[in-house]
Amino acid sequence: MTEAQTPRVAVVTGAGSGIGRAVARLMLAEGWSLALAGRREAPLKETAADHPRALVVPCDVTQPDGVAQLFEETRRRWGRVDVLFNNAGIFGPSGSVDEMDLAAWESTLAVNVTGAMLCAAEAVRSMKAQEPQGGRIINNGSISAHSPRPLSVAYTVSKHAISGLTKSIELDGRPYNISCGQIDIGNTRTEIMDTIGVGSGALQADGSRRVEPMFPVEDAARAVLLMAGMPPSANIGSLLVTAAGMPFIGRG
Numbered sequence: 001m002t003e004a005q006t007p008r009v010a011v012v013t014g015a016g017s018g019i020g021r022a023v024a025r026l027m028l029a030e031g032w033s034l035a036l037a038g039r040r041e042a043p044l045k046e047t048a049a050d051h052p053r054a055l056v057v058p059c060d061v062t063q064p065d066g067v068a069q070l071f072e073e074t075r076r077r078w079g080r081v082d083v084l085f086n087n088a089g090i091f092g093p094s095g096s097v098d099e100m101d102l103a104a105w106e107s108t109l110a111v112n113v114t115g116a117m118l119c120a121a122e123a124v125r126s127m128k129a130q131e132p133q134g135g136r137i138i139n140n141g142s143i144s145a146h147s148p149r150p151l152s153v154a155y156t157v158s159k160h161a162i163s164g165l166t167k168s169i170e171l172d173g174r175p176y177n178i179s180c181g182q183i184d185i186g187n188t189r190t191e192i193m194d195t196i197g198v199g200s201g202a203l204q205a206d207g208s209r210r211v212e213p214m215f216p217v218e219d220a221a222r223a224v225l226l227m228a229g230m231p232p233s234a235n236i237g238s239l240l241v242t243a244a245g246m247p248f249i250g251r252g
Helices: 019-031 041-048 064-078 104-129 153-174 193-194 218-230
Strands: 009-013 033-038 056-059 083-086 135-140 179-188 238-242
Touching: 009 019, 009 064, 009 104, 019 104, 019 179, 019 218, 019 238, 033 041, 033 064, 056 064, 056 083, 064 104, 064 153, 083 218, 104 135, 104 153, 104 179, 135 153, 135 218, 153 179, 218 238
Parallel strands: 009 033, 009 083, 033 056, 083 135, 135 179, 179 238
Antiparallel strands: none
16 A cells, blocks of 8 residues: 555554554554553553654553543644554453452443543544544454353443444544444454463353464454555444354354
8 A cells, every 4th residue: 555545643552462562563564653552661662662653652541631641642743643443451350240240340341441432532533633634443342242252241241332332433423534443353362362261261152161263463463454554435344353263153
């Protein structure tokens, strides 16, 4: 793609590890200028690796003032925001709805839903105000936005909420040339997959455990880059990417 076809300034949240780190490194390699956001500065610096087009901004996405500062620093550095990859998230507590600790439930929704909303709100404000007007938001959902794993009610609810957020942003952003899409990724090899035992035996709907196939996180990053690089005249509203052969179609 040419420079004119590809937006060049992006904000990536959750950039210190996992999918966020892989996406950030790929975008930097492809010529983007990036603001890297996450709670911990050290992992962000590892992702940036002193790249001249990387801006490290420690940020808790659940805090409105911190999110506002993230976008203010991005605009101060590059003058605009073309893409937000809304990626920060946590898996949250394991359990069914009757076993759920309220504080753990609320903390999961605070990061996965409220944090995504706050970042999207700041991105939309930036995209409405800049010249040329417009931009693109990519929300990281999950295959749990389609079909849950057992004992994952907090995470599953949060990812269903992301689907609603995505559609609302896409609809409300139309008059301002703002597009929004959602990528739902299943079993890419990241740290969070270790917490639910995908590589050693993930809990299935029938109560058994199964070692599920995974795919490299770099391949997931390429899918995000595809969405980010679409011309303003087109949008990928929903993209589902899974490990080949994972128990998703006909799960359980």
